[in-house]
Amino acid sequence: MRTICIEPQYEAWRAAARQLLARAVAPEDLLWSDEPKEALLFSGENSAAKVHKGEAIKVPLAFLDMARSAATHSDGRRWALLYRTLWRLTLGGEKHLLSMATDRDVRQIQDWCKAVGRDLHKMHAFVRFRLVSVNEETGREQFVAWFEPDHRIVRLAVPFFEKRFAGMDWSILTPYECAHWDGKQLHFTAGVPRSSAPDEDALDDLWRTYYRSIFNPARLKISAMQSEMPKKYWKNLPEAPLIATLIAESAGRVQGMMDTEERPAKPAPNNAYLKSLHDMNQ
Amino acid sequence: MDITRKLQILADAAKYDASCASSGAARKDSRGSTGVGSTGGAGICHSYTPDGRCVSLLKVLMTNACLYDCHYCINRRSSNVTRARFTPEEIVRLTLDFYKRNYIEGLFLSSGIIQSADHTMELVIEVARKLREEHHFRGYIHLKTIPEASPSLIALAGRYADRISINVELPSQQSLNTLAPEKNLARTEEAMGHIREKIDERYAEKRRPDAPKPPPFATGQSTQMLVGADASTDAVLLNCADKLYTNHRLRRVYYSAFSPIPEPSSILPLKAPPLIREHRLYQADWLLRFYDFKVEEITSPAAPNLDLALDPKLAWALRNRETFPVDVNKAPREMLLRIPGLGVRNVERIVRARRYTRLRLADLIRLRLQMKKLLPFIMTADHHPAKLGLDSDSLRARFLPPPEQLELSFAAPPAPAPSDFLSVRSGEL
Numbered sequence: 001m002r003t004i005c006i007e008p009q010y011e012a013w014r015a016a017a018r019q020l021l022a023r024a025v026a027p028e029d030l031l032w033s034d035e036p037k038e039a040l041l042f043s044g045e046n047s048a049a050k051v052h053k054g055e056a057i058k059v060p061l062a063f064l065d066m067a068r069s070a071a072t073h074s075d076g077r078r079w080a081l082l083y084r085t086l087w088r089l090t091l092g093g094e095k096h097l098l099s100m101a102t103d104r105d106v107r108q109i110q111d112w113c114k115a116v117g118r119d120l121h122k123m124h125a126f127v128r129f130r131l132v133s134v135n136e137e138t139g140r141e142q143f144v145a146w147f148e149p150d151h152r153i154v155r156l157a158v159p160f161f162e163k164r165f166a167g168m169d170w171s172i173l174t175p176y177e178c179a180h181w182d183g184k185q186l187h188f189t190a191g192v193p194r195s196s197a198p199d200e201d202a203l204d205d206l207w208r209t210y211y212r213s214i215f216n217p218a219r220l221k222i223s224a225m226q227s228e229m230p231k232k233y234w235k236n237l238p239e240a241p242l243i244a245t246l247i248a249e250s251a252g253r254v255q256g257m258m259d260t261e262e263r264p265a266k267p268a269p270n271n272a273y274l275k276s277l278h279d280m281n282q
Numbered sequence: 283m284d285i286t287r288k289l290q291i292l293a294d295a296a297k298y299d300a301s302c303a304s305s306g307a308a309r310k311d312s313r314g315s316t317g318v319g320s321t322g323g324a325g326i327c328h329s330y331t332p333d334g335r336c337v338s339l340l341k342v343l344m345t346n347a348c349l350y351d352c353h354y355c356i357n358r359r360s361s362n363v364t365r366a367r368f369t370p371e372e373i374v375r376l377t378l379d380f381y382k383r384n385y386i387e388g389l390f391l392s393s394g395i396i397q398s399a400d401h402t403m404e405l406v407i408e409v410a411r412k413l414r415e416e417h418h419f420r421g422y423i424h425l426k427t428i429p430e431a432s433p434s435l436i437a438l439a440g441r442y443a444d445r446i447s448i449n450v451e452l453p454s455q456q457s458l459n460t461l462a463p464e465k466n467l468a469r470t471e472e473a474m475g476h477i478r479e480k481i482d483e484r485y486a487e488k489r490r491p492d493a494p495k496p497p498p499f500a501t502g503q504s505t506q507m508l509v510g511a512d513a514s515t516d517a518v519l520l521n522c523a524d525k526l527y528t529n530h531r532l533r534r535v536y537y538s539a540f541s542p543i544p545e546p547s548s549i550l551p552l553k554a555p556p557l558i559r560e561h562r563l564y565q566a567d568w569l570l571r572f573y574d575f576k577v578e579e580i581t582s583p584a585a586p587n588l589d590l591a592l593d594p595k596l597a598w599a600l601r602n603r604e605t606f607p608v609d610v611n612k613a614p615r616e617m618l619l620r621i622p623g624l625g626v627r628n629v630e631r632i633v634r635a636r637r638y639t640r641l642r643l644a645d646l647i648r649l650r651l652q653m654k655k656l657l658p659f660i661m662t663a664d665h666h667p668a669k670l671g672l673d674s675d676s677l678r679a680r681f682l683p684p685p686e687q688l689e690l691s692f693a694a695p696p697a698p699a700p701s702d703f704l705s706v707r708s709g710e711l
Contacts (some may be wrong), residue, residue: 096637096638099634099635099637099638100634100635100638100639101631101634101635101649102631102635102639102641102645102646102648102649104648107648107649121324121326124326125326125327125328125329126328126329127384128383128384128385129382129383129384130383131382131383141382143382143383145384160320160323162313163311163312163313163320164311164312164318164319164320164421165312165318165382165384166311166312166313166314166315166317166318167312167315167316167317167318167418168318168382201383203379203380203383205286206285206286206289206376206379207380207383207385209286209289209290209293210289210293210340210380210385211329211331211337212290213289213290213291213293213294213297214293214294214296214297214331214337214341215297215331215332215333216297216298216331216333216335216541217333218541218542218554218555219333219334219335219539219541219555219557220332220333220334221332221333221334221557222332222334223334224330224334225330225331225332225333225334228327228330228336229329229330237329239329243332246331246332247332250332254542256544257542257543257544257546257552258542258552260544260545260546261546262546262547262548262551263360263361263362263545263546263547263548264360264548265351265353265360265547265548265549266351266359266360268351268359269349269359271349271397272398273349273397273398273399274349274464277430277464278463278464280466280469281459281463281464281466
């Protein structure tokens with residue numbers, strides 16, 4: 001049994017997995033760790049291990065996509081399971097494995113991918129940029145956002161923001177990693193605490209006005225809202241403090257509508273266009 | 283009037299339009315430009331209000347002043363609602379400011395009709411033109427168009443917009459004559475036909491290898507129908523939707539339960555919105571678009587309305603028990619799609635997996651399928667439903683929800699409706 005220690009990143013897992021597979025190291029002979037204190041990769045390696053030379057390892061492209069996504073999941077078992085699946089797809093002879101959504105391992109990886117995909121989607125949706133300054137030299141507006149993803153998805157999430165917000169400078173701060181865009185390139189820095197990000201934006205009030213006005217009190221469906229926007233996100237959404245009031249007021253607002261006296265139809269004003277419509281409809 | 287008050291009035295005026303999609307646009311983004319914006323991926327819902335609807339676009343009217351007198355609409359000319367009007371610059375500023383803070387995916391702009399259809403269209407188009415040409419905005423734009431506007435203006439709207447739409451509102455001219463006397467179904471369909479030609483042209487050009495760039499035009503059109511404002515049955519609504527999907531290739535038909543408005547009309551008394559009916563219509567709509575069902579399989583002259591207690595696929599299966607059980611290891615894909623509780627994605631999974639293995643119940647459980655719903659209708663390597671009594675009359679009772687009030691009562695609105703538990707996304711089966 002050997003312990004493989006890697007950085008908690010897809011690239012590190014892939015490099016290690018490639019070497020291990022080339023030496024035909026079976027998944028059951030390995031323990032994986034992304035704790036930095038563990039021994040280095042292949043220290044004290046057994047030289048008798050069989051090495052497959054010159055043979056490129058071929059796996060379906062779909063597996064690489066799955067692995068890249070699952071690698072960001074917070075579950076500690078992911079490295080081992082990804083390696084076992086890689087083994088089964090190649091040396092294990094189960095080329096068709098990814099077609100088997102009913103397989104336990106495939107299912108587990110797909111579940112991780114789904115959780116990561118949802119986390120990514122929610123990050124794209126719920127990041128809120130706050131204007132902090134305007135660069136005097138370039139005239140570019142500078143925005144900062146705070147987000148707390150469940151998984152280590154910052155690097156997967158930023159291409160979206162780069163494409164969408166190319167014309168402004170921005171930083172997205174998270175507890176474990178931060179991403180920054182200056183109009184030319186992206187760079188990454190270590191995570192920061194919540195207090196490093198601004199709390200408010202001057203536009204938040206206008207946004208809340210919109211949120212309040214677009215809500216229809218006559219069709220309350222609270223559970224539908226919460227399943228798509230779970231409470232854990234609320235603390236970082238400027239509109240969320242309105243929710244309780246909107247719900248509480250809705251019954252009274254609808255009753256007010258029901259109690260309003262019905263308005264009679266007014267006669268048509270003298271308008272040439274309206275007249276032409278009425279003529280056409282005859 | 284300040285911008286906050288205007289936003290309040292003109293968002294309130296726009297909220298009865300159910301359309302919220304921001305997907306299906308051509309791929310474009312802001313890289314290499316001084317602007318912001320991207321489209322082409324899946325749509326993103328940036329927030330949700332307690333009505334369960336998503337907030338993805340800044341949905342406002344240019345003005346809520348209107349010449350028309352549609353009695354279901356808060357903005358009709360007979361309503362005493364406070365009127366307001368944005369300038370094009372104000373909407374442009376709001377859109378960009380909201381977009382840069384990642385509150386929204388783009389703009390959904392509609393308007394009350396003032397002076398004439400053409401004049402109103404010109405105002406709406408001017409906002410889109412400014413966003414695209416002066417601010418290099420590449421986010422999503424949905425423009426509401428007016429069937430009576432001149433074709434050249436509709437073509438111009440399509441140049442700037444990712445999606446354009448005309449609302450049918452009511453599925454028969456008879457209903458329109460009573461409730462929306464200025465509207466005409468034939469003219470609406472004619473305009474949709476022209477839009478379809480434009481969209482088709484776009485795709486035809488794109489396919490030609492020597493065509494450098496497709497002519498800019500919206501990638502899709504959609505519409506909305508009101509549910510419960512008139513006496514139209516579900517069969518009428520679904521037949522109308524089906525015709526629009528077939529004839530004009532609409533991306534979406536939205537069904538909007540007629541809900542109370544602050545300015546009720548004497549011609550159309552207020553009542554509780556038929557939310558479950560709306561939900562069933564979306565499910566039926568999904569069956570038409572993705573499951574190859576025909577309207578006459580879902581509704582019939584004897585039962586022109588959908589069963590509110592059961593989803594329409596399950597209701598169909600119970601009416602057609604002789605078709606079941608279906609062998610998941612052998613049945614063709616189109617038969618698998620007919621099984622209650624089995625969605626498009628899981629059908630694909632089953633079709634792929636069964637090439638390599640004979641599926642057993644444990645496999646289906648691992649796919650997290652709704653076994654209780656499925657079991658009476660399927661066969662697997664280790665399961666045959668005979669002993670569950672597929673032919674017994676108790677089968678329907680097995681699927682009925684516990685007796686509960688179906689219409690939402692306004693007296694106690696915070697209690698979640700049974701529909702909330704069936705599916706959180708309308709239309710998903």
